[in-house]
Amino acid sequence: MKLLIKLLRQNASTWQLIVFFVAGTIGVMMLLVGMQAMRDYGRAEKAADGLLGPGTIVVSKPVSSLTTIGNLIGVRPSFSEKDIEKIASTEGVGGVGVFRSSAFNVSARVEIGGHGISTEMFLESVPDQFIDIDTERTEWGGSVGSEFIPIVIPRTYLDLYNFGFATSKGLPQVGETMLRQIPFKIGVSGNGRSRVYQTRIVGYSRKLNTILVPDQFLREANKTFGSGEEGGPSRLIIVSKGGAPSKALFELLADLGGSVDGDADELRLRSIVSGVTGVCIILGLIITLMGVSFQVVSLLLLVERNKEKTSNLRAIGYSGVEVGMPYMIVSMATAVGVSLVAAMVVSVGYPIVTDYARRVVGEFSPAGMWSVWVWAVVIAAVIVAVDWIVVRMKTEQ
């Protein structure tokens, strides 16, 4: 084999090898990043937390001076059942959920250093499938009879405290995880009954700007502690199929006098992220294909330049496989080298990017980096397979 390598490498071009190595590494890196990003994008959508959630909008009846006057005489603007049916049957709408409000007194109490702080508050709920946290992975759920009721608060509350209140008062800032550890109590009363529940913040919503408890709990609590009469919902959550809400939906909402909470930026960002991921994969694919094509052509040229030697080797008894082996060693070395370098760079660099993305986009658990290595092996195998076919074709002639 040593002699064969010596014989066949005479016409090999080092710069061609370097060009393939550089182009191939860049291409494979982009491909790996694109594929990994695609997986994470899917997971972020599934987790439905924040900016990468499905095409969801929150619609409310706008509050005006007339509304305030109306409230005083007991009239609240709300969506009727007919309105909700119309929205649900509009093209592109995947589901409509109503916001349910607590119709009883709620107070929250937290014990810090033996001192208790308590405050009046309110609770709302939406059906579980509309909550933009991963309800399967959190301890979400509960009923009136439960000891513990989980709470989701808007992420903006935390930001408001950390970047507004704490900064201005010189108080320590608190992280999401830390705040989740703090147990507190909520007391509910009304209708001649009262009860205290243990509670804890289990998640932060970017989309739902309210304090959420499980829908099942609030339904039962309204019956137990409230008057039993719930007014029509003044806020709705609408999920669109396949991403962005349809034009027809916006027109209907305008007719119904509903005001869409500001989500345009989110939709735009989602399309940008999705677009960038796609472009990354396509560019990676193109660069990899160009790199591989260049390598294959270089290899072909080398085999062609060595045509006479190949023919002589075959004539003295070497098989096509034996003559092709030195080329395949070069092919395997470069393919494995390219994939290894690309996978290493992506393995180190990608988590840094996802950490940043998590801070910006919200919580989602990134896909394991093992897939990068699997893809790298697959890509190396494809390059070697293509080279093998080409070399075999030429050396068998």
Place this chain on the structure above:
Amino acid sequence: MAGRIDRIELRGVVPRVFEDDRSQIEGSEIWGKEIDFERGRAYLVRSDSGRGKSSLCSFVYGTRTDYSGRIEYSGEGYTGRESAEEVRRRHIGMMFQELRLFGDLTVVENIEVKNQLTKMRSRREIEEMLERVGIAEKRDTECRKLSVGQQQRVAFVRLLCQPADFLLLDEPVSHIDDGRGRDMAAMIEERRRRDGVGVVVTSIGRDMPIEYDREIQL
């Protein structure tokens, strides 16, 4: 192919290039005729240039198939039971007229390229053969730097690294002086006596001086 080739049978073989002009093969004892080469015997195939000596060797060696008729090896086709590579490693060896050496490799490396395939000779045996054909001092010289005669001797030693039932030598001494030619002939005779190989030598007039069993006009 069976374990050993005892006979190479040519049955009405005519190079395609001569098919349109049969006058080219008039008087030939091989083209279009039935002739056998037997193991252990030596044949000298004589002809003027352009009558197909190299073609005959290539047809028998299996590197060309542009002929009509049939060539059988102990009653079987060329690759009856083994691959072409196996036939070229174990049964038939050939010294090409165009030599087919690798100019970038040294004399020893050129021989090793073959010997690594067949594992027939030790390094010492190779050195001895190089000594006998008078080219040992060039062992580390790249072949492209050798004269044609020297290259012929390298190709000859390479041929002798081939376990074989038949050895084909296409004008093996065309550029070699009589003294060296006699040395090479002696080595072929030794091989024939020891292993019982069949030898087919072509010549355009300068014959390798071995004891031929039959001289054939091509």
